[in-house]
Amino acid sequence: MYLLPTPTRFSCSEQEHFLLSYRAYIVLSANAGALSRQRALILEQKIRDVLGFSLSVTCGSPRKGDIFLEISSEKDESYRITVNEQGIAISCCKQSLIWAIQSLIQILKQSGTCVPFLSLEDSPALPYRGFYHDVTRGRVPTLSYLKELADKLSEYKINQLQLYIENTHLFRDFSEVWRDDDPLTPQEIMELDNYCYVRGIELIPSISTFSHLYKVLRTKQFSYLCELEHSEDDPFDAWDKQDHHTLDITNPDSFPFVCRMIDEYRPLFRTDKFNLCADETFDLGLGRSKEYCEQIGKDKAYIEFVKKLCNHLIEIGCKPMMWGDIICEYPNLVKELPKEMTFLNWNYSPDCTDKQTRLFADANAVFYNCPGVISWSRLIPSVEKAYQNISKMADFAHRFHAVGLLNTDWGDFHHISHPKFSLMGLAAGAQCSWSKILLSFEEFNTRFSVLEFSAHCEKAASLVAQIDPLVLYPWMAICAFREYQIYHKQKGTEGVKRFVDAKFSSPQLVEQLNSSNDALGKIQRELLQLAVHSTAYGKELINAYALALDGCILLNQLGAAITKTQYLNSLPDCSPNLLAQQLEEWLYHYKKLWRTVSKESELFRITEIFCWYADWLRSL
Numbered sequence: 001m002y003l004l005p006t007p008t009r010f011s012c013s014e015q016e017h018f019l020l021s022y023r024a025y026i027v028l029s030a031n032a033g034a035l036s037r038q039r040a041l042i043l044e045q046k047i048r049d050v051l052g053f054s055l056s057v058t059c060g061s062p063r064k065g066d067i068f069l070e071i072s073s074e075k076d077e078s079y080r081i082t083v084n085e086q087g088i089a090i091s092c093c094k095q096s097l098i099w100a101i102q103s104l105i106q107i108l109k110q111s112g113t114c115v116p117f118l119s120l121e122d123s124p125a126l127p128y129r130g131f132y133h134d135v136t137r138g139r140v141p142t143l144s145y146l147k148e149l150a151d152k153l154s155e156y157k158i159n160q161l162q163l164y165i166e167n168t169h170l171f172r173d174f175s176e177v178w179r180d181d182d183p184l185t186p187q188e189i190m191e192l193d194n195y196c197y198v199r200g201i202e203l204i205p206s207i208s209t210f211s212h213l214y215k216v217l218r219t220k221q222f223s224y225l226c227e228l229e230h231s232e233d234d235p236f237d238a239w240d241k242q243d244h245h246t247l248d249i250t251n252p253d254s255f256p257f258v259c260r261m262i263d264e265y266r267p268l269f270r271t272d273k274f275n276l277c278a279d280e281t282f283d284l285g286l287g288r289s290k291e292y293c294e295q296i297g298k299d300k301a302y303i304e305f306v307k308k309l310c311n312h313l314i315e316i317g318c319k320p321m322m323w324g325d326i327i328c329e330y331p332n333l334v335k336e337l338p339k340e341m342t343f344l345n346w347n348y349s350p351d352c353t354d355k356q357t358r359l360f361a362d363a364n365a366v367f368y369n370c371p372g373v374i375s376w377s378r379l380i381p382s383v384e385k386a387y388q389n390i391s392k393m394a395d396f397a398h399r400f401h402a403v404g405l406l407n408t409d410w411g412d413f414h415h416i417s418h419p420k421f422s423l424m425g426l427a428a429g430a431q432c433s434w435s436k437i438l439l440s441f442e443e444f445n446t447r448f449s450v451l452e453f454s455a456h457c458e459k460a461a462s463l464v465a466q467i468d469p470l471v472l473y474p475w476m477a478i479c480a481f482r483e484y485q486i487y488h489k490q491k492g493t494e495g496v497k498r499f500v501d502a503k504f505s506s507p508q509l510v511e512q513l514n515s516s517n518d519a520l521g522k523i524q525r526e527l528l529q530l531a532v533h534s535t536a537y538g539k540e541l542i543n544a545y546a547l548a549l550d551g552c553i554l555l556n557q558l559g560a561a562i563t564k565t566q567y568l569n570s571l572p573d574c575s576p577n578l579l580a581q582q583l584e585e586w587l588y589h590y591k592k593l594w595r596t597v598s599k600e601s602e603l604f605r606i607t608e609i610f611c612w613y614a615d616w617l618r619s620l
Helices: 034-051 097-111 143-155 186-198 238-243 254-268 290-296 298-315 325-329 331-336 355-362 383-399 419-434 441-452 460-465 475-491 494-504 507-511 513-533 536-566 576-597 603-618
Strands: 009-019 025-028 056-059 067-072 079-084 087-093 114-122 128-134 160-165 202-207 273-275 319-323 342-346 366-370 404-409
Touching: 009 079, 025 034, 034 056, 034 067, 034 097, 034 186, 067 097, 079 097, 087 097, 097 114, 097 143, 097 441, 128 143, 128 366, 128 419, 143 160, 143 186, 143 419, 143 576, 160 404, 186 202, 186 254, 202 254, 238 475, 254 298, 290 298, 298 319, 298 325, 298 331, 319 325, 325 331, 325 342, 342 355, 355 366, 355 383, 366 383, 383 404, 383 419, 383 441, 383 460, 404 419, 419 441, 419 536, 441 460, 441 536, 460 513, 460 536, 475 494, 475 536, 475 603, 494 536, 507 513, 507 536, 513 536, 536 576, 536 603, 576 603
Parallel strands: 025 056, 025 067, 067 087, 128 160, 128 404, 160 202, 202 273, 273 319, 319 342, 342 366, 366 404
Antiparallel strands: 009 114, 079 087, 079 114
């Protein structure tokens, strides 16, 4: 029996079984309130999906053979499940009922109606287990997909969700900002907030309030608030989008501008938390605020503006949260921020150490550790590197008394990765934050494969884990080469040149092309062979991976063509015209996949990149 996350205590009989009948009832104890009744209906729906029959839901006393949901007045997240000859009994509070339901469904997925006698006791190691989803860097999800994401979060007992917003909310008077983004509407946010609440998830607002306001501060309307002058005249560029733009904190309009965004966005949520971000203020002191920062110090300039933001949030009844990267540069300033602050300590390296975690622990700060699913800037996530990063950051969180783990899913370079590919990293974060038990990567892969694909597909996740090392030319490199040719070469951006040279100048990578693409093709065939044995959800996921694998193969060929023509002064091995056609045909099918989960948003930017490369290939 495979369960994710791993329960605290679990014992299961191999000989004795209880037969769950279609005649059984789901019985709530008489004291169950409205929220528990809604969650009982979720159990009824899930049983219908898994077992194929519907059970009646009622309140009162159970009979033999029923599923009894006994709701206590406790307020923690612990629960118990017992299966014996009398039936299935769940003992929990209204908060933990949803987690008990999710564990029971994982059991029923594997046992069917013939449920082994078992005893399960469970409670989380960390009180806050979050997922952070980027909805601003090119891809804006549909509401239906966000609800599907919430369902998956709930299945894995993740109790917080943050959506990263820079320019993709329908703020009033912001039409120049969001006009090409298909933004999320206030009604969608409120509907998602309600949907999450029933499923045990706290939806927390998160918007950029200091830096990473690239599209906002490039508009004619708001460019005067940007630290860098004349930035609105530069063409859109994904590389620059990662590094710029920061607010000019010396402009008297900057703080009211941010407060206006906060005040419009905050009332859409029932939570009392608000993530103001305030990370990666790379431009601070380099432009309009240079003289001010030189006078008082960049550290003081940073902390004074953040304190103003915090005080505003506290005044409107919010507990502020912020990323911890800048404050790590000035650890003595932690104590200057309000006691209500929660720091979000991020590190995405598979080789991360506990240095930053110790810093926040030594400062007696309230903090989360924040690893990542490593899906950004590539077609398919690097799931093994993500598991190493997530498990280490979670271990540091447990050892140094963090209050939570916030697992991040960014969308750098147009968010080309299919959002459902982040599910493995999502589940890894759930395992490592709910439980202190560290599963080996192989054991995690097996459990995930059985639960998401089927018992006949135990190797599915392990096959996906083999993909990343075979991608010789990742998506970020493909984007950077194009941007260097059309913009950064003339501008003289040395950082981009060094990156492009490092990615494309190696003849060894060209020599690996055939073997890497053959291996990718083999993984694709093995995954597709599993599809016949998989669940409907698993089939959908496998077919999406098959498409992305074709994309990886084509990008490898494209990268090799760039290397040979630009660095080795030779002709590409493939036919440029044929490769151009294959890229265009692949893009057609990729667009269809995009539209299954996302609004149109900035899909046109990905289209522009592929069309540019098709034209470039045909010009060779």
